[in-house]
Amino acid sequence: MKQEFQIISDLIEKNTRVLDVGCGDGTLMEYLKHNKEIDIRGIEISKDNVQKCLSKGLAVIEGDAEKDLLQFPDSSFDFVILSQTLQAFLSPEIVIKELLRVGKKAIVTIPNFGFWKVRLHLLFKGTMPVTKNLPNEWYNTPNLHMCTIKDFYNFCENREIKLDKSLALQNERISSINEFNLNVKNLSAELGIFLIKR
């Protein structure tokens, strides 16, 4: 399993109710269900992935998080997970608001556009960066709203969203992000993982 999923799993308490938004083929859901006795639900936009999830017996509904989170009542989950999908929404701001309405807490991970390789790519090559975490070209990328770890950090501060935990992941090394090392982490980390709440 991806290390990112391991970190997400460690942030989640046992025996809780969790919604995985954009759950893909259900890998993380299965792990949480069997290892942490999580009562887990998923929502996924790709039909192929939904069929894979259902084949595993997972409670996944086909839907678009931007419209279909509406059907979940307030605070109906202890945790809502959004893994590397925030940048693909038309309105990330509204999605975050929805995550925090539906979940008591949310775990959001973002591919960091401030990562030094990304910056160097743009600086020296002068073309839109293509990296391991951002594999698409500018003309076919699903990513509409790329952001940096610093952007997301500041966004939460400005919106009075509480950052329970801010983690940086780089080459399988996890470290904490705080206001003092923010600029450094924003340069050195490939992925930001945030546990947020209202």
Place this chain on the structure above:
Amino acid sequence: MNKNVNIKKIVIDKPLKLDCGQTINNYSLAYETYGSLNEKKDNAILVFHALTGDQFASGINPITKKEGWWFYAVGSGKAIDTDNFFVICANVIGGCMGSFGPNEVNPDTNKIYGTNFPVITINDMVNAQFNLLNFFNIEKLFAVIGGSMGGMQTLQFVSNFPNKAKVAIPIACTASHSAQNIAFNELGRQSIMADANWENGDYSNQNKNPNKGLSVARMAAHITYLSKNGLQEKFGRKLQERDDLKFGFDADFQIESYLRHQGSVFVDRFDANSYLYITRAMDYFDLIKEHNGNLPHAFKNTKTKFLIISFTSDWLYPTSENKEIVIALNAIGADVGFVEIESDKGHDSFLLNVPKFLNTLGDYIKTTYSKN
């Protein structure tokens, strides 16, 4: 119907109060089973049939000599695998394959009921079939499954008996029959009633048969089970055994010939009054109204795990109506899965060979049962 075929029946001596107010006693329920019940009795699946279905879901239907209506989904090694599961399917009350229906003899008058038969509802059908659990000595079903009207029965079953099935799979259905669907049903009924041989529903006592009316009803309904693209692809404007138009009203086009054929084979196996009664039951189905506008309330006590499936080209029970059920279940935090399967085969997709559908259904059932 062919009375020479041995049809399995139970006679239910427990009185059933119907929604219309009448109470029925000692009524029969015709059923068929596939596979075998295991020792733990935890592998039973109750399958509900759609409007024109019957208890012969799999194998060869002894009346029509054709494959059972859910041949693609039910059988050895199939999605609803009869090697592992004990599948029960009963003819609904109001039907014409051996269950208590309008073509049976009324013991009070010694005449065939016809339209003196009580109006029945989806709720009545489900309550009647619930007696099968007792008959087979099954405490809890593994699953209830059905498409179209079978899906409505699935929803009603869980609503009525929240803890009697571990899994519920309503397919291509709705929680509340739409105006469009009522309209199509009414078209079919009017076609039957416009046939002079219908005789106000008394045709059987007069040795007549409103075959023309029933056949037109079937033709009209059949169009609604397909999709525009599906029809276009299969038939287009192809001509039927001729090189050119004949400038008359014979079946010039293949689609005409196909529909006429569908109509004519249907009347051999179906009773016109049953068609009236069952379409009426579908029209009256409104689980939302039954719960005063609050659909989640219909499922509030259930621990049943749901899988809801719709099809892209189904315009009779469109995805939006299936999603309403999903939304209601999510509102109460139920365990629900949902997928819309890509298919150009229209509403009939659930009856046909649609691999993505059958694989998803089969895997879901298998995994859920093994992780029980």
